[in-house]
Amino acid sequence: MxxxxxxxxxxxxxxxxxxxxxxxxxxxxxxxxxxxxxxxxxxxxxxxxxxxxxxxxxxxxxxxxxxxxxxxxxxxxxxxxxxxxxxxxxxxxxxxxxxxxxxxxxxxxxxxxxxxxxxxxxxxxxxxxxxxxxxxxxxxxxxxxxxxxxxxxxxxxxxxxxxxETPAKPVLKDSVEAILGYIKQHIYQPENLSIEHLAQTFHYAPAYISLLFKKQTGESLKQYIVKYKIKLIEARLLYSQLSLKEIADEFGYTDESHFCKQFRKYTGTTPTLFRKRD
Missing domain, CATH: 2.60.120.10 (Jelly Rolls)
Known part of the structure; x- marks a missing residue:
């Protein structure tokens, strides 16, 4: 896509x-x-x-x-x-x-x-x-x-x-709309975004919620969450003065090293180099 x-x-x-x-x-x-x-x-x-x-x-x-x-x-x-x-x-x-x-x-x-x-x-x-x-x-x-x-x-x-206003129509049971909204609301709380927690929240089996999400979006639930988080982090790096440690803490990473490793995996560069690219 x-x-x-x-x-x-x-x-x-x-x-x-x-x-x-x-x-x-x-x-x-x-x-x-x-x-x-x-x-x-x-x-x-x-x-x-x-x-x-x-x-x-x-x-x-x-x-x-x-x-x-x-x-x-x-x-x-x-x-x-x-x-x-x-x-x-x-x-x-x-x-x-x-x-x-x-x-x-x-x-x-x-x-x-x-x-x-x-x-x-x-x-x-x-x-x-x-x-x-x-x-x-x-x-x-x-x-x-x-x-x-x-x-x-x-x-x-x-x-x-x-x-x-009351929503014009309810979220469909077989739509990922509610899941997308939940991810956006809890993107700073990784403990709420595990497959098991999401499955429990939306009353699905863990395997089924993953299949449903991938069928409707074309990518895995875990991959979507990480990519969405990375895009928010990119904005932090470009348009804020927050340190890498502060950004890592904000997005729930266990430490700065883990944050940098995952950022590089998905972007091909380090947070420091990304911030300096412009």
Whole structure:
């Protein structure tokens, strides 16, 4: 399965399409997808949702999706790495921090578009218009401040709609959606992500949950967890000042040596060299 990588903390991809040109794929970043016009079907993590003008989807790292376009569709993809919502010392104890953190670690793909209310859609699309206009002048000294404020507002509106609404439809028993969400929520607690613990949590036999996950995603459960963790660690290395020991502790590694060994196994380089590559 193709994997798309974002090499900058933020980008906007605005385009029209009559036919979807991308095969089913995953990302290493978060993505807010705006449908400005058109209609069709959006396939996300093995689930299908009709889409129309005004719909907004939120995808996280490792979610896989593609579109079936039925009428000429205009999209705007707002792509961002975890660093875009990094916490600054001056932001300590701000009430929006846990809300955005929860939004980005909560599986939202089982309900399709996150917005139903027409006024909420208008608000978010207006913020998108301002964000796109500001991005045209991204070399100005105040761009990052304005961008981060707009992104924070957009994410808070998405969180407000996600957390106050009942899901449009339940997670299917034979879908990995709930497992993906659980992994995202507990990625910093490796003791909760063993095959045995996941099997117990989701009431499957250990062998069956592994087979189910691989059938629907194309990779093993253990491999998915490690890869998802590595992608978060890459963002830490590039966009934070945390030491290797602090990163190892954050992600539950027994020691820095184990952390470095696993990182090198999956990336082909050491954390230190990866941090210096730019």
């Amino acid at each position: 193709k994997r798309y990588i974002l090499h900058t903390p933020f980008s906007i991809y605005h385009f029209e399409a009559q036919t979807w040109m991308h095969s089913v794929h995953k990302h290493t970043y978060f993505e807010i997808i705006f449908v400005l016009k058109g209609k069709g079907i959006h396939h996300i993590n093995g689930n299908t949702f009709p889409y129309q003008e005004g719909d907004v989807f939120l995808l996280g790292p490792e979610d896989f999706h593609f579109f079936e376009i039925e009428a000429l569709t205009e999209f705007s993809f707002v792509r961002f790495n975890e660093s875009i919502h990094k916490e600054h010392p001056s932001d300590k104890d701000r009430p929006w921090q846990p809300v955005i953190r929860t939004l980005l670690t909560t599986s939202s793909q089982s309900r399709g578009s996150l917005l139903v209310d027409k006024q909420e859609k208008q608000k978010l699309h207006q913020l998108l218009a301002v964000l796109e206009a500001e991005s045209a002048n991204d070399q100005t000294p105040y761009f990052e401040i304005v961008r981060d404020s707009l992104m924070r507002s957009m994410l808070m509106i998405l969180a407000r709609n996600l957390f106050r």
